Amino acid sequence: MAEFDLIERYFTFEYDFDQHSNDDDPKQASTKKSTSKPRVVKGIGDDCAIFDIPSKYQLVTSTDTLVDGVHFFSDLDPELIAHKALAANVSDLAAMGAKPLAFTLSISLPEINEYWLAGFSKGLKKASKRFKVPLVGGDTTQGPLNINITAYGSVKKGRLLERHNAEVGDDIWVTGYLGEAAAALELQDKALVREEALTAAESELWQALTRPLPPLEFARKLTKISCCGLDISDGLAADLGHILSKSQCGAKLSVESLPISEALIEVVGLEQARQYALNGGDDYQLCFTASNKHRNKILNLAERCSINVTRIGKIHEAGLQLTLNGQPFESNRASWQHFNQ
Structure with a gap:
C-alpha cells in the first residue's frame, strides 16, 4: 500500500460536530458557522492546514512523541494506543484552559499491518470525536513504531492558565x-x-x-x-x-x-x-x-x-x-x- 493510499484509508475522517458552538453558554449553541471564533479553514488535502484565528483569541499548541516501550506497549490494543496518544496532547490544551481546535499526526511504522492500522484508526477517530478535535494533517513514514501528535487549541486573550501566576495563600x-x-x-x-x-x-x-x-x-x-x-x-x-x-x-x-x-x-x-x-x-x-x-x-x-x-x-x-x-x-x-x- 502506498503512503497516500494509507492516509486515505486510515486517516481521513469525516466530522459532524459543530466547531462553532458556544461552549460557554450551551443555550446559545448554534450550528451556524461563525467567523468570530477560531476555526479550521482547510484540513487534509494541501501541504498545510489553515486556521482562522480572530484577534481576540490566541492559538496554543502542544506536541508529544510516544515511543514504543516507553509510553505504550506495542502489543496493547491499537485502539487504546490511539486514544491515549491523543488524550496526552488534549490534556496539555486543558492545562492552558484552551479549547481543542485541531491536531496533526506523524507516525512511523515498521511495516504496514492492516489489522493494527484498522484498530489504531478506529481508536483515533473515536477519540477525535469525543474530544471534538479534527485531524488536519501529518506524515507517515517507515521506521520503528513512534507516534507524534501536535495539538492546536484556542483561548481568549488574558484567560490562559499559565504556570507563573500562583500567589502565596492560594x-x-x-x-x-x-x-x-x-x-x-x-x-x-x-x-x-x-x-x-x-x-x-x-x-x-x-x-x-x-x-x-x-x-x-x-x-x-x-x-x-x-x-x-x-x-x-x-x-x-x-x-x-x-x-x-x-x-x-x-x-x-x-x-x-x-x-x-x-x-x-x-x-x-x-x-x-x-x-x-x-x-x-x-x-x-x-x-x-x-x-x-x-x-x-x-x-x-x-x-x-x-x-x-x-x-x-x-x-x-x-x-x-x-x-x-x-x-x-x-x-x-x-x-x-x-x-x-
Missing part, C-alpha cells in the same frame, strides 16, 4: 483521582494476556492508564477565575514543582487530602496508594491554584461539569512541605523523568 486543587495509572503499570502482564482476568478494581486502574479523560470542559470554564494550572503527567510532586519554580514560591500539601480511589486502595493498600498519588505519572488530571475566595465557585463549577475536585494544600513562601495528619511525610517514590530512569 489554594492548591486537583481534579479526578491520582495514582491509578501508575499503579496499573504493574498489571500490564496480566491485562495484555487477557484483560477480562482483571478484578473490578484492577480494571478501573487499567482504564485510567489506557483511556485517560482530561477535564477539558472544566478547564475551559476555569479560565474565568484567576488562577494558574498544568496537567499531571509526570507525577503530582514533580509537576507542581513547575508551578512553584515559575511562580517563585513554595507549597504545603496535606497527603491525607490527596484524592485516592477505593479501587487503588483495594489493589495496593493505602500507604502505597499515597506514594502513587504523589509521584505516579500518566494521570492527565489538572493541578491548579486559586484564591480561597473562589472555593465555592470552583466547587459549583466542578459539580456542573460532573467532575471531582479536591483541595490538597496551599501556596507558601518557599519549599515543598509534605505532611500527613500534621506530621512531616517522606515520599519513597520518585516522579518520572526521561533520561534519568
Whole structure:
C-alpha cells in the first residue's frame, strides 16, 4: 500500500460536530458557522492546514512523541494506543484552559499491518470525536513504531492558565483521582494476556492508564477565575514543582487530602496508594491554584461539569512541605523523568 493510499484509508475522517458552538453558554449553541471564533479553514488535502484565528483569541499548541516501550506497549490494543496518544496532547490544551481546535499526526511504522492500522484508526477517530478535535494533517513514514501528535487549541486573550501566576495563600486543587495509572503499570502482564482476568478494581486502574479523560470542559470554564494550572503527567510532586519554580514560591500539601480511589486502595493498600498519588505519572488530571475566595465557585463549577475536585494544600513562601495528619511525610517514590530512569 502506498503512503497516500494509507492516509486515505486510515486517516481521513469525516466530522459532524459543530466547531462553532458556544461552549460557554450551551443555550446559545448554534450550528451556524461563525467567523468570530477560531476555526479550521482547510484540513487534509494541501501541504498545510489553515486556521482562522480572530484577534481576540490566541492559538496554543502542544506536541508529544510516544515511543514504543516507553509510553505504550506495542502489543496493547491499537485502539487504546490511539486514544491515549491523543488524550496526552488534549490534556496539555486543558492545562492552558484552551479549547481543542485541531491536531496533526506523524507516525512511523515498521511495516504496514492492516489489522493494527484498522484498530489504531478506529481508536483515533473515536477519540477525535469525543474530544471534538479534527485531524488536519501529518506524515507517515517507515521506521520503528513512534507516534507524534501536535495539538492546536484556542483561548481568549488574558484567560490562559499559565504556570507563573500562583500567589502565596492560594489554594492548591486537583481534579479526578491520582495514582491509578501508575499503579496499573504493574498489571500490564496480566491485562495484555487477557484483560477480562482483571478484578473490578484492577480494571478501573487499567482504564485510567489506557483511556485517560482530561477535564477539558472544566478547564475551559476555569479560565474565568484567576488562577494558574498544568496537567499531571509526570507525577503530582514533580509537576507542581513547575508551578512553584515559575511562580517563585513554595507549597504545603496535606497527603491525607490527596484524592485516592477505593479501587487503588483495594489493589495496593493505602500507604502505597499515597506514594502513587504523589509521584505516579500518566494521570492527565489538572493541578491548579486559586484564591480561597473562589472555593465555592470552583466547587459549583466542578459539580456542573460532573467532575471531582479536591483541595490538597496551599501556596507558601518557599519549599515543598509534605505532611500527613500534621506530621512531616517522606515520599519513597520518585516522579518520572526521561533520561534519568
